[in-house]
Amino acid sequence: MHPGLVEVTERLRLRSQVSRSAYLRQMAEAAGLPRGRRKLSCGNLAHAMAACQPVDKDRLRMMDEVNVGMVTAYNDMLSAHQPYEHFPEQIRQALRAFGATGQVAGGVPAMCDGVTQGEPGMELSLVSRDVIAMGTAVALSHNMFDAALCLGVCDKIVPGLLMGALRFGHLPIVFVPAGPMPSGLPNSEKAAVRERYAEGKASRAELLQAESESYHSAGTCTFYGTANTNQILLEAMGLQLPGASFVQPDSPLRAALTVHAAEQAARLARAGQGSMASILDEKALINALVLLLATGGSTNLTLHLVAIGQCAGLQLRWEDMDALSKIVPSIARMYPNGRADINQFQAAGGTAWLFRQLLEAGLLHEEVQTVAGPGLSRYTTEPVLLDGALVWREGPQQSLDNDILRTWQQPFAAEGGLRLVTGNLGRGVIKVSAVAPEHRRVSAPCRLFESQQAFVEAFQAGQLEQDLVAVLRFQGPAANGMPELHKLTPYLSLLQDRGFKVALVTDGRMSGASGKVPAVIHLCPEAAAAGPLARLMDGDLLCVDAEAGTLKVMIDGAQWANRPTAVQAQPIRRGWGRELFGFMRAAASPAEQGGSTFTASLAMADGGAGE
Incomplete structure (x- = not known):
């Protein structure tokens, strides 16, 4: 072994x-x-x-x-x-x-x-x-x-x-x-229609047809x-x-x-x-x-x-x-x-x-x-x-398609592509298996958002045509239940395709099918717990290095320490049943502890967490 x-x-x-x-x-x-x-x-x-x-x-x-x-x-x-x-x-x-x-x-x-x-x-x-x-x-x-x-x-x-x-x-x-x-419409073709729709080059009817041919x-x-x-x-x-x-x-x-x-x-x-x-x-x-x-x-x-x-x-x-x-x-x-x-x-x-x-x-x-x-x-x-x-x-002794399955001696990559990311903004994870090597390092000013819709509106207004680290904060387990941010995928992909250096940083989750744009996710401590994300301001220079596993805001230490901490704009989530789950958001553990409401009670029942 x-x-x-x-x-x-x-x-x-x-x-x-x-x-x-x-x-x-x-x-x-x-x-x-x-x-x-x-x-x-x-x-x-x-x-x-x-x-x-x-x-x-x-x-x-x-x-x-x-x-x-x-x-x-x-x-x-x-x-x-x-x-x-x-x-x-x-x-x-x-x-x-x-x-x-x-x-x-x-x-x-x-x-x-x-x-x-x-x-x-x-x-x-x-x-x-x-x-x-x-x-x-x-x-x-x-x-x-x-x-x-x-x-x-x-x-x-x-x-x-x-x-x-x-x-x-x-x-x-x-x-x-x-x-x-x-199998239906290939996923890559569906993704292409999504990107065209985000650009306004495909109609809603075309998008629905593509989605329906994929999920059918x-x-x-x-x-x-x-x-x-x-x-x-x-x-x-x-x-x-x-x-x-x-x-x-x-x-x-x-x-x-x-x-x-x-x-x-x-x-x-x-x-x-x-x-x-x-x-x-x-x-x-x-x-x-x-x-x-x-x-x-x-x-x-x-x-x-x-x-x-x-x-x-x-x-x-x-x-x-x-x-x-x-x-x-x-x-x-x-x-x-x-x-x-x-x-x-x-x-x-x-x-x-x-x-x-x-x-x-x-x-x-x-x-x-x-x-x-x-x-x-x-x-x-x-x-x-x-x-x-x-x-x-x-089972098969040989792969029947080397574009899908390869031997451990001749793999697609020598590593698994999942990395722990640390730095002065906290700890998170990044998946790079779908990210091309030339996109794994991004240094750019950040732009802060507290909802996916705010990001989409800024994109549609032409405000994001630049090198950019998009920061989606107050998206963690305690803030709003940690929703996936999959809606951002086609917009971020388009910006990258246009030649800009683009990354996402968030205390939320990305889709289970995280794609080609580097995304530092699950960042801890989350903004709602007064984590470092809550001290960022628009225009701060962020450096995301997936290869080195680092995430940093490039700012003087004393200035950073004296920054005020932003407060979540809408801490009480009402409508669509969300108010019923407020007690669970309040009890949720940090992402690196599973984002679970059971962590504390299990630790008591099972005699502590070990070390």
Whole structure:
């Protein structure tokens, strides 16, 4: 194994000793209690099975039989989650045939960042992750279940399900994907229409047509954003079946994988094996981080992996990500880092290729537990139907498209492209895998904005035709819930294409599909916490150096220290339900601690944060 991987993993283990031990002790105590419904009174049990079919009631009375709870993020407004509409009945039937039972334990909200980008509702996006975690906990709190299935795919939904499920880590828990939509209009062509629209050279009708040809049917969006990053990372953690992520909805193979996931959850429960706490340990969390880096995945995961780790008693840090990024090569290219979409990635070799390459390079922990059994080498296989039966065969030995997948010896880049950025404006992260080397260093005057709309209006008024560092502040977890700032992407790209040196600096988030303009994001401390961003003034010279990992305001130290601190113009967020979440914004941890409302309570429950 690569010594750098071993070193980072060991640092994580040592840092987490206190909190991880407390977490495992809590899970052991839960596992030591009568399993599932066996502890319930007759009245409790009667309530829980009142609506079940007679065959299910008979089995639920048999205390040795397994009952599997389903937590579903179904709604038919999200294309990625619409296929889940029929999963519960399919799973119930599969479990009956297996001699077990299944019940929908509860549903969790599933909002779509693609619908809310640039809208007030986007300010609920990150906090919805914690709401989903709480909803998952409420669903599983009924203590009816011997195992669970989590049905979710997209941005905050998988992290939220993970965070909630981890507090029931004494159970086997399997994640069940729904699959990507078929390929539509190529993402690069869609982006070109967006840029033309931003310039006023394309009509709204042309833009809507392009968007509709790209997002056109049930299934996950095909670009490599947060949703598809989630799926690869679930496999890396061993919580999803090998090769299950990118099989399209409504296909016979997808149906077979869903049935097998249900059976596997019941099988693990019967054997008393495969608890989530035994699977998601420091090695599994590091494996997920390696896959994030090797594929140029979503920057949103720099928040989510930290928050997920906390729910398992693991204290992951941005320094761990930065250290691993220096040794993990970039071996996959999908839009926005390349031209391919997720279906083309799957056809070129998919996750089986990734796992084989990274295991060969010594950059993954092979000796881990997974829902498919011991050993990550199981994930070098891919599922197929052979005479109608689901089997796993060895994945491709060679990349079928070197523009999409390359060997670890001949990668697209020697590093993972995710960097920790530090300086006198704080600490943040930058993703450079889609940024050309000539654009990675920008020194220019800054222009301050407190909303995306203000930036767009300045662009449309012709005020930004110059070298520029756009600063979007008061966009952090405490300020307004940390919305994605994807609306800025076409405008910043246009300025860069016109020959200007352009960068973005923000305490907010960028899209999970962060693109070709250098963006220092998640800056801590945030402006709402009186961070250095709150002292900037229009025209200050900022230096962004992605290669060196530095961000500086070029100003005399004494003058900087005496600068007044700006105050958020609209600290109370009203309308579109935002006022209901004020207490969560007030409790949110800084971005580098996951932007989570649970950080403090988990630290108390798990005995502190380690070191």
